Amino acid sequence: MIEIQNVTKRFQDKKMSVTALNHVSFNVGKGEIVGLLGENGAGKTTLLRSVATLLTPTEGKITIDGHDTVKHPDKIKKQMGVLFGGETGLYNRMTARENLEYFAALYHLSKHETKVRIDELTKMFGMRDYLDRKVEGFSKGMRQKMAIARTLIHNPDIILFDEPTTGLDITASNVFRQLVQELKSQGKTILFSSHIMEEVSMLCDHVAMIHKGQLVYHGEIEALYKEENSQDLNYIFMSKLVRGDEGYAI
Numbered sequence: 001m002i003e004i005q006n007v008t009k010r011f012q013d014k015k016m017s018v019t020a021l022n023h024v025s026f027n028v029g030k031g032e033i034v035g036l037l038g039e040n041g042a043g044k045t046t047l048l049r050s051v052a053t054l055l056t057p058t059e060g061k062i063t064i065d066g067h068d069t070v071k072h073p074d075k076i077k078k079q080m081g082v083l084f085g086g087e088t089g090l091y092n093r094m095t096a097r098e099n100l101e102y103f104a105a106l107y108h109l110s111k112h113e114t115k116v117r118i119d120e121l122t123k124m125f126g127m128r129d130y131l132d133r134k135v136e137g138f139s140k141g142m143r144q145k146m147a148i149a150r151t152l153i154h155n156p157d158i159i160l161f162d163e164p165t166t167g168l169d170i171t172a173s174n175v176f177r178q179l180v181q182e183l184k185s186q187g188k189t190i191l192f193s194s195h196i197m198e199e200v201s202m203l204c205d206h207v208a209m210i211h212k213g214q215l216v217y218h219g220e221i222e223a224l225y226k227e228e229n230s231q232d233l234n235y236i237f238m239s240k241l242v243r244g245d246e247g248y249a250i
């Protein structure tokens, strides 16, 4: 379970202070798939980086299964898989298999565990044909699949994706969506940001909306549909933002 408690993050340079997150609180329960929505600059990446232990909140705290992200990042990293948009973290000169072996070693997987896990992931992603090819010649979709596979090499229970399908074609996006369904059936906890409403409404059971660093909604997607008397997430999102600007503007 991820508990985000009253988190504020300010970035300070010489003259300017930017409040990227402003007293954000919500929980992600075990096995929940939560979509994080917000306009450009809303604070999604900042929130995901904070949950991933990569940023320290200015105020408030985040715990993962009771472990504080600032005090005990080591306990958290082992059980978490993280993929940020645009960063694949792959080594071009190595083959797909070598890359996966490399990441498995970082998590101290044994030779046997590594082999079993690579087999599982290769099957799950349909990567058998190019497992022993160098990554440098891979297409964008192949790279993205590999990036997701390396994120999951240590079979984490908590997975964070920042805009995982941005820049992917329909086929590669569908692969990602099927994969999330598969991870959901395995009981994984997933928090991911997206600008694609269709994707969020298809995959998520909960949604969190941030606007200018503030949480304007968090809850079950079905409850939101009922509350707003609409199933059009795009419309709901836009109307929440307008209301947000009236009530929450910073």
Ligand SMILES: Nc1ncnc2c1ncn2[C@@H]1O[C@H](COP(=O)(O)OP(=O)(O)OP(=O)(O)O)[C@@H](O)[C@H]1O
Pocket (backbone or CB within 6 Å): 011, 012, 018, 019, 020, 038, 039, 040, 041, 042, 043, 044, 045, 046, 047
């Ligand atoms: N390292 C940093 N230094 C200064 N300001 C930052 C830093 N990182 C983020 N910000 C600022 O914090 C705010 C939130 O940025 P963030 O990247 O979290 O938004 P986002 O919701 O992920 O946007 P996008 O949809 O464009 O990816 C923005 O105003 C951004 O400029």
Ligand SMILES: [Mg+2]
Pocket (backbone or CB within 6 Å): 044, 045, 046, 162
């Ligand atoms: Mg972002």
